């Protein structure tokens with residue numbers, strides 16, 4: 353009898369749920385921070401930043417530990433959300449949505465001389481012909497508002513108004529905050545036609561767009577119209593500026609033992625968090641919280657290549673690297689989803705999800721039919737929200753740019769289960785075949801142990817998944833770079849053929865029969881001029897090396913034994929993103945564990961030689 357009652361009541365619940373889903377159009381607030389790293393909130397493990405409102409949101413919804421941006425840069429990830437397609441398929445793969453010249457998605461065979469694999473050129477705008485998530489929501493009867501950073505094109509036809517958003521504040525080409533004064537980019541006057549000019553001089557742009565978003569939601573509530581708003585904050589992208597009183601407060605909270613220690617970033621994250629709190633307070637006070645889905649995420653990982661307050665803007669440890677690089681620090685992002693009545697408050701979900709998944713998921717959550725012809729790479733994660741097992745299958749992320757400051761070498765990765773495999777296209781220095789790295793993230797979240805050689809079967813499985821994606825999608829691929837100079841080891845290159853450059857047991861090995869053989873790194877952040885270069889070196893021939901071009905900089909005497917050295921940036925000749933090492937005599941030298949440190953000796957980067 354008990355069983356029959358249970359079954360009947362289950363059926364009754366099920367029918368009620370079906371009716372509720374058919375009839376309701378829940379509101380949606382899609383909050384996205386700019387460059388907020390995976391570890392940049394307390395709920396994700398920061399011991400420095402304080403984010404009570406984001407933490408509270410996590411407590412009232414579901415928090416994902418393994419969410420990915422579809423690219424480690426701004427514009428491509430933003431386009432992936434609106435199209436439901438991986439950047440490599442759609443063709444917007446670079447953070448170039450602010451550039452004036454129109455660029456198209458084209459295959460390339462010749463790029464700069466220090467790169468082995470030539471990836472496709474990026475489109476730099478979101479085409480008006482795409483049936484974006486904004487258009488789908490509008491056509492489903494939603495009031496659609498866009499607030500904040502867009503960064504997907506220079507022309508009206510690329511802007512949110514052309515992608516289904518009826519009401520737009522911000523939403524232009526800007527790559528960062530739109531203030532006209534370089535020293536006060538988060539404050540008026542604006543270089544943005546959609547932001548009101550009659551606001552007090554101390555109005556922070558993210559406070560302003562929160563006010564405007566709340567006004568907009570209030571209006572929709574009066575009209576009894578469901579709304580879909582994107583609140584895509586300008587925080588916490590460069591320039592590293594914030595409210596002076598908050599920076600002062602955060603200066604007092606710095607702990608030099610903590611690698612996250614920029615008071616300016618502490619203040620920037622506080623501004624973001626406070627505004628998330630204001631949006632949530634509005635929902636609660638207006639009674640809309642019971643019928644509003646809230647998504648909170650970021651567009652890529654934390655920035656580790658700039659400097660502020662004598663250190664990096666943030667630190668993504670335990671993840672490797674940061675924004676602009678395909679390692680976990682660049683692509684693993686926070687994701688919190690609150691769907692009243694569905695997500696279990698305070699739940700934590702370890703399923704892999706990608707930014708391409710929001711499009712089909714939101715269609716399902718708002719009772720719309722899926723549009724697989726558009727969101728080709730997205731998989732609805734509604735099962736995960738309902739607490740069921742969710743496996744989206746192989747997750748792809750392509751990063752075709754060679755970037756000096758982030759040390760990204762053109763590659764595409766596949767995440768499948770606990771495994772992550774990178775294909776560095778044509779990057780094997782011996783024979784210009786593909787180079788592979790394979791990590792088991794369950795045991796090695798910092799991606800320190802490359803298992804490509806030890807796990808050939810796993811490598812084959814993931815490599816096959818990547819090939820299958822290219823075959824199915826017909827996405828533009830890579831070619832060997834015809835302009836390659838054959839003088840690279842890692843991201844270091846020789847300026848001439850007068851000697852040899854190679855990797856030897858993880859060290860950089862240089863040999864020349866003449867004095868003056870020079871190699872250069874392809875990395876140096878401008879901010880690190882005040883920092884240090886740390887390294888170990890030895891020379892069988894006891895040859896001095898000079899950290900500079902032939903006539904500049906500091907001479908370092910080497911011995912036959914490995915020894916540690918640390919040079920201040922002021923003693924090193926730096927040209928653009930490069931610094932140089934010159935052999936003072938004929939002979940041989942080995943250099944390893946080369947690191948760039950900030951002014952306060954935070955590690956910005958460690959060079960790998962292979």
Ligand SMILES: [Ca+2]
Pocket residue numbers: 386387425426589651652
């Ligand atoms: Ca970004």
